[in-house]
Amino acid sequence: GEDVEQSLFLSVREGDSSVINCTYTDSSSTYLYWYKQEPGAGLQLLTYIFSNMDMKQDQRLTVLLNKKDKHLSLRIADTQTGDSAIYFCAERWGSSASKIIFGSGTRLSIRP
Amino acid sequence: DGGITQSPKYLFRKEGQNVTLSCEQNLNHDAMYWYRQDPGQGLRLIYYSQIVNDFQKGDIAEGYSVSREKKESFPLTVTSAQKNPTAFYLCASHGAHEQYFGPGTRLTVT
Numbered sequence: 362g363e364d365v366e367q368s369l370f371l372s373v374r375e376g377d378s379s380v381i382n383c384t385y386t387d388s389s390s391t392y393l394y395w396y397k398q399e400p401g402a403g404l405q406l407l408t409y410i411f412s413n414m415d416m417k418q419d420q421r422l423t424v425l426l427n428k429k430d431k432h433l434s435l436r437i438a439d440t441q442t443g444d445s446a447i448y449f450c451a452e453r454w455g456s457s458a459s460k461i462i463f464g465s466g467t468r469l470s471i472r473p
Numbered sequence: 474d475g476g477i478t479q480s481p482k483y484l485f486r487k488e489g490q491n492v493t494l495s496c497e498q499n500l501n502h503d504a505m506y507w508y509r510q511d512p513g514q515g516l517r518l519i520y521y522s523q524i525v526n527d528f529q530k531g532d533i534a535e536g537y538s539v540s541r542e543k544k545e546s547f548p549l550t551v552t553s554a555q556k557n558p559t560a561f562y563l564c565a566s567h568g569a570h571e572q573y574f575g576p577g578t579r580l581t582v583t
Contacts, residue, residue: 369513392570403479403563403574404516411570449515453570461572465515 365464367450372470379437381467383450390452395435398447445471477575479564484580494549494578496564504567505547509560522547558582
């Protein structure tokens with residue numbers, strides 16, 4: 362079945378690294394995504410990784426993909442108060458562009 | 474300035490009334506989507522359209538209807554048949570590999 366799972370909450374001290382984890386189900390997923398949602402707003406695409414890659418780095422963001430375990434993670438280095446948001450993991454299901462499955466989101470809170 | 478616009482940002486309706494949510498994009502994307510988001514939950518797909526004059530039901534289409542007469546526009550009607558219409562509605566369009574989202578419309582039905 363289609364399912365993307367994430368833990369619901371993560372609390373991190375300002376300046377530390379945040380690691381948000383996700384597991385997905387479809388081994389044929391071609392793309393995996395991380396989106397950020399601030400309160401009352403739409404989803405903002407942070408980054409995505411193609412399934413033939415193990416890692417992608419973009420400034421403070423590092424995405425790691427373990428295809429064997431169907432595990433995806435997002436690391437945010439030097440976490441700032443502006444990083445407080447809900448982070449959604451998503452997989453492009455199958456080969457069709459028509460369906461992207463989203464996790465329930467991880468709420469990241471930053472403590473001083 | 475390309476993007477997706479949704480209007481209005483907040484919408485209030487009485488129970489039993491139909492209401493239409495607007496979604497417009499100027500990204501020249503073929504595929505467009507409507508999602509519903511409830512508190513503490515992920516996104517659930519309502520309808521999607523991969524090309525003008527064609528659309529398919531998503532996972533929770535009951536009580537909703539859509540049209541796709543123009544590439545730029547994909548309005549969603551929440552009908553009186555939808556049992557729990559109060560939610561945050563998000564429209565998206567699909568680029569080469571990823572989906573881009575509008576700012577959302579919060580619908581409250583009392």
